[in-house]
Amino acid sequence: EDQVTQSPEALRLxxxxxxxxxxxxxxxxxxxxxxxxxxxxxGPEFLFTLYSAGEEKEKERLKATLTxxxxxxxxxxxxxxxxxTYLCAVQSLFSGGYNKLIFGAGTRLAVHP
Amino acid sequence: xxxxxxxPRHLVMGMTNKKSLKCEQHLGHNAMYxxxxxxxxxxxxxxxxxxxxxxxxxxxPSRFSPECPNSSHLFLHLHTLQPEDSALYLCASxxxxxxxxxxxxxxxxxxx
Numbered sequence: 001e002d003q004v005t006q007s008p009e010a011l012r013l014x015x016x017x018x019x020x021x022x023x024x025x026x027x028x029x030x031x032x033x034x035x036x037x038x039x040x041x042x043g044p045e046f047l048f049t050l051y052s053a054g055e056e057k058e059k060e061r062l063k064a065t066l067t068x069x070x071x072x073x074x075x076x077x078x079x080x081x082x083x084x085t086y087l088c089a090v091q092s093l094f095s096g097g098y099n100k101l102i103f104g105a106g107t108r109l110a111v112h113p
Numbered sequence: 114x115x116x117x118x119x120x121p122r123h124l125v126m127g128m129t130n131k132k133s134l135k136c137e138q139h140l141g142h143n144a145m146y147x148x149x150x151x152x153x154x155x156x157x158x159x160x161x162x163x164x165x166x167x168x169x170x171x172x173x174p175s176r177f178s179p180e181c182p183n184s185s186h187l188f189l190h191l192h193t194l195q196p197e198d199s200a201l202y203l204c205a206s207x208x209x210x211x212x213x214x215x216x217x218x219x220x221x222x223x224x225x
Contacts, residue, residue: 041201094169
């Protein structure tokens with residue numbers, strides 16, 4: 001069964017203190033791994049898509065990497081405005097040749113000044 | 114309007130009411146999705162439409178009834194809901210099924 005596990009559940013950082021969030025997955029044939037950011041009471045905001053092991057993507061203070069079993073979201077010198085829940089999802093194939101996203105439970109990040 | 118919009122943003126209903134959630138995408142996409150997000154649980158896919166055809170009904174109770182009249186609009190019709198149906202309901206769209214999904218702001222539903 002396809003599955004996504006994110007760790008830690010919650011992370012508290014001081015402003016400027018770099019860290020990484022983990023997303024481990026099991027899927028029969030990876031067709032894409034997605035990172036989203038979600039602020040309280042809002043819909044998820046797309047950040048990155050990764051398709052193959054070794055791939056890396058960057059956006060401002062965020063960098064996403066992918067291996068065959070997990071993905072990391074590295075946050076360099078975070079600021080309070082980076083506080084949010086970060087969601088990881090994998091693309092899974094289901095009957096009829098269609099795709100769906102399977103999400104992890106997310107990591108709640110709080111960055112304090 | 115840009116991106117994916119949802120109305121209403123908040124909804125309180127009794128268990129005997131009938132209501133509808135509306136989603137509209139302004140991105141020219143061909144696939145649309147309904148998700149349920151409950152507290153401390155992962156997003157759960159409810160329905161997938163590709164080119165206005167429903168291609169996934171993820172074991173959702175019949176008290177939830179989706180409708181996709183065209184590629185820009187998606188509805189979720191609600192009737193005789195239970196308190197455990199209280200959640201954030203999110204709509205998303207993608208260029209085609211399998212492409213990056215873009216989400217709306219969600220409808221916060223409370224069932225009394």
